[in-house]
Amino acid sequence: MNSFKPLVFSGVQPTGNLHLGNYLGAIRNFVALQDHHDCIYCVVDMHSITAQLVQPDLPSQTRSITAAFLAAGIDPKKHIVFNQSRVMQHAELAWIFNCVARIGWMNRMTQFKDKAGKDRENASLGLLAYPSLMAADILLYRATHVPVGEDQKQHLELTRDIAAKFNNDFSTKIAELGVGVEMEVGQETVHGFFPITEPLIEGPATRVMSLREGTKKMSKSDASDLSRINLTDDADTIAKKIRKAKTDPAPLPSELDGLKDRPEADNLVGIYAALSGRSREDVISEFGGQQFSVFKPALVDLAVNKLAPIADEMRRLEADTAYIDSVLRDGGERAGAIAEANMKTVREIVGFLSN
Structure with a gap:
């Protein structure tokens, strides 16, 4: 039986500074995945203009995300790193998918509701069509797997629905051209040109919360820079932010259940566990019963050891814009070759004359 070659695709928007939550929740996993998969990692600059069209710093933000990929350990020679707008087949296939997807599907997207807020009529069409x-x-490269967090699961489900509808609507033409797989x-064997992409979840999900309010997700849009550890923060800044992180007066509990209703303590234990590659139970067994005056310095040492080298390398790379641009250019050429080969077939399937 023919099958798709396993391929991982993921992208990051160039909006604001990357922070610890982005690193633990996504980029660190990207680095691990490249050891066992062919990977395409994209700075999705076309997505970034859906909510804010005019962005004077978009070029620098695009380079910054690229620098973060490379500083964290992604190899742009073995895998593909590029920015989305270099490969215009993304927009071409998106238009076809706009005609495959249904308005009702888009209206149900939770992120659209959240980002559009109460003034949905004033939201951009791009924001609605973002998924x-x-x-x-994803499907331009016929990617078989996508690493996803909780906030992207619904979009991946929509991707699967679009692929399934395209495959079904054009099943006769796909069979006629002999391009299906x-x-x-589930329990069925289906036939189609696009894969039904699977979510890829590596280990327990890491959800990093604000250092100032443990019930809010760490965010680059938070007004307080003390709420997050940016990937560009130097060792002194990392240490300062952890020392100032909000806690409660009680010592750490001796059992994991004791972190319930203690969101700030729970968050710091989770960060320590994620950075050290240990379980939260292990962290509690080591530090349970001790005050934050003992735990925070240990967390500072760990965070500085893990993150400061990435920050140093990011700053070095960001200063070398010629190198960053060469990585994106090379990645764009390699991605474009795959994209055009697949789009040539899509055009045939749909019936567009392009020869």
Whole structure:
């Protein structure tokens, strides 16, 4: 039985400074995945203009995300690193998917509701169609797996729905051209040009909360810089932010259940566990019963040891814009070759004359 070659795709928007939550929740996993998979990692600059069209710092933000990829350990020679707008087949396939997807599907997207807020009529059409472009990003390369967090699961489900509808709507043409692949979906064997992409979840999800309010997710849009550890923070800044992180007066509990209703303590224990590669139970067994005056210095040492080298390398790379641009240019050429080969077939399937 023919099958798709395993391929991982993921992208990061160039909006604001990357922080510890981005690193633990996504980029660190990207680095681990490249050891066992072929990977395409994209700075999705076309997505970034859906909420804010005019962005004077978009070029520098794009380079900054690229620098973070490289500083964290992604190899741009073995894998592909590029910015989305270099490969215009993303937009071409997104338009076709706009015609595949249904308005009702888009209206149900939780992120659109959250980002559009109460003034949905004033939201950009791009924001509404954002998931269609995301589906195009993934399926343009016929990616079989996507690392996803909780906030992207619904979009991946939509990607699967779009792929399934395209495969079904054009099943006769796909068979006629002989370009389909058989694949196992649940208990069924189905046939189609696009894969039904699977989510890829590596280990327990890491959800990093604000250092100033443990019930809020760490965010680059938070007004207080003390709420997050940026990947560009130097050792002194990392230490300062952890020392100033909000806690409660009680010592750390001796059992994991004791972290319930203590969001700030729970967050710091989770960060320590994630950075050290240990379980939260292990961390509690070591530090349970001790005050934060003991735990925070240990967390400072760990965070500085893990993050400061990445920050140093990011700053070095960001200063070398010629190198960053060469990585993006090379990645764009390699991604574009794959994209055009797949789009040539899509055009045939749809019936567009392009020769």
